[in-house]
Amino acid sequence: MFGLSTGLTILLIASILAALVFEFINGFHDTANAVATVIYTKSLKPRTAVIWSGIWNFLGVYLGGLAVAMGIINLLPLEILVDQNIYHSLAMIFALILTAVLWNLGTWYLGIPCSSSHTLLGSIFGVGIAFMFINVDGHVALNWKKVVDAGLSLLISPIIGFGITMLLMALFKRIIRKKKFFTEPHKEKAPPFWIRGILVLTCTSVSYSHGSNDGQKGVGLIMIILISLAPAFFAIDTSKNISNMYGNVVAIETYINKVDTKHFSTEEQVKLSQIKTDIGDIRKVIEESDAKDEITPSKRFEVRKDIIMVSKNWDKLFSNHKDYKLYGFTVHDNEKLTSNLKELRTFTEFAPWWVILMVSLSLGLGTMIGWKRIVVTIGEKIGKTHLSYAQGASAEMVAASTIGVSTLLGLPVSTTHVLSSGVAGSMVSQGGLKNLQYKTVKNILIAWAVTIPVTVVVSCGIFLGLYWLMG
Numbered sequence: 001m002f003g004l005s006t007g008l009t010i011l012l013i014a015s016i017l018a019a020l021v022f023e024f025i026n027g028f029h030d031t032a033n034a035v036a037t038v039i040y041t042k043s044l045k046p047r048t049a050v051i052w053s054g055i056w057n058f059l060g061v062y063l064g065g066l067a068v069a070m071g072i073i074n075l076l077p078l079e080i081l082v083d084q085n086i087y088h089s090l091a092m093i094f095a096l097i098l099t100a101v102l103w104n105l106g107t108w109y110l111g112i113p114c115s116s117s118h119t120l121l122g123s124i125f126g127v128g129i130a131f132m133f134i135n136v137d138g139h140v141a142l143n144w145k146k147v148v149d150a151g152l153s154l155l156i157s158p159i160i161g162f163g164i165t166m167l168l169m170a171l172f173k174r175i176i177r178k179k180k181f182f183t184e185p186h187k188e189k190a191p192p193f194w195i196r197g198i199l200v201l202t203c204t205s206v207s208y209s210h211g212s213n214d215g216q217k218g219v220g221l222i223m224i225i226l227i228s229l230a231p232a233f234f235a236i237d238t239s240k241n242i243s244n245m246y247g248n249v250v251a252i253e254t255y256i257n258k259v260d261t262k263h264f265s266t267e268e269q270v271k272l273s274q275i276k277t278d279i280g281d282i283r284k285v286i287e288e289s290d291a292k293d294e295i296t297p298s299k300r301f302e303v304r305k306d307i308i309m310v311s312k313n314w315d316k317l318f319s320n321h322k323d324y325k326l327y328g329f330t331v332h333d334n335e336k337l338t339s340n341l342k343e344l345r346t347f348t349e350f351a352p353w354w355v356i357l358m359v360s361l362s363l364g365l366g367t368m369i370g371w372k373r374i375v376v377t378i379g380e381k382i383g384k385t386h387l388s389y390a391q392g393a394s395a396e397m398v399a400a401s402t403i404g405v406s407t408l409l410g411l412p413v414s415t416t417h418v419l420s421s422g423v424a425g426s427m428v429s430q431g432g433l434k435n436l437q438y439k440t441v442k443n444i445l446i447a448w449a450v451t452i453p454v455t456v457v458v459s460c461g462i463f464l465g466l467y468w469l470m471g
Helices: 006-040 046-063 067-075 086-110 116-134 146-173 193-229 243-256 268-290 297-320 331-345 355-381 389-408 413-431 438-468
Strands: none
Touching: 006 046, 006 086, 006 116, 006 193, 006 355, 006 389, 006 413, 046 193, 046 268, 046 355, 067 193, 067 389, 086 116, 086 193, 086 268, 086 438, 116 146, 116 193, 116 413, 116 438, 146 389, 146 413, 146 438, 193 355, 193 389, 243 268, 243 331, 297 331, 389 413, 389 438, 413 438
């Protein structure tokens, strides 16, 4: 399979299955939030709700782009993805998956709405730090810009969820006069049609947003596995026309050669020289391939590295020189070069359709089996009063919009923490801070605070342990 030995094929399949288990457990935690209000308010029966949510999760993953998935991959040091030592790859994969699965499963069992996003990102940070330990020459480092962006996104999004939900509840109270919208759901009867319509719509929005953000994390995890173990097939998108890659490379080379370096520092000139070298290497690999419409499998990993480094180094140069005249460019030149670089990146920023399908199915099945613990926590244990129709709708509207914006920006956020903080905000808007159940809120805050540090330490330890065991 994929040109691998029997042993490596088994390990590849086992790794993918383990990643799908992570997404399955993600369904316990995160997708359960999407169906919490419609199940709790009797707007939809549980089976109908989870099937409906699963469909929209699938559409979210499939139609939501791959910005978040690629962001997950780019959090790792580039060197660990282009390190062709199979033992390093295996240690990385199992450290990521074991840490994420164990922490998610443990917090689900305790009924704590823990963030799968925090869990996966903490695992990735831990592996990156461990890889720095075994490469003591100082040339390996985490992508700290991406780390900071992801960290701020996870930190700020729950605060946004809390605050905006309070404002939305205040708005609802001003424009909606029907008291039933603000009362506790009837334990047996479904809500009126108009309320049910609102709640089904918000459930749909959160499900789609969740798929477009959290579902992509699973896609990113599986792509890390495929790129590490089967680079000849997954380092670049072989379904795309290589002639287009060659055209982009030639165009980029033309524009790069026009750059006036007199305003560049020594460090910047080194980066530009590296860009020229990497672009030249890509062109040479394509020209020397036996078939002009494909790249030799053994060279695909090398081409992937060159594409990533070209994009990375040019972004650094561009960020320091926004005035095109400083380096001899017209606005048209810059637009064309940016377009060529963007097209070139599509050869490394991809995921096969079957990966997206497996992740979507895993999310849906996880929701169907493990939804009840988290639904009860969201509906009854965050506030002292039971969740009303207005509270459920406002929390989910804010969650869907916050996650949607984050997806457009390519930033990972936690569906769990955005929605649960929204529910907390709605409870405060109803009865002040005294309306919160502090034990549950404390548990959620503790999980929010300790998940990343704990998973960093655990994944770092597992990676170093496996690395030592494998010699």
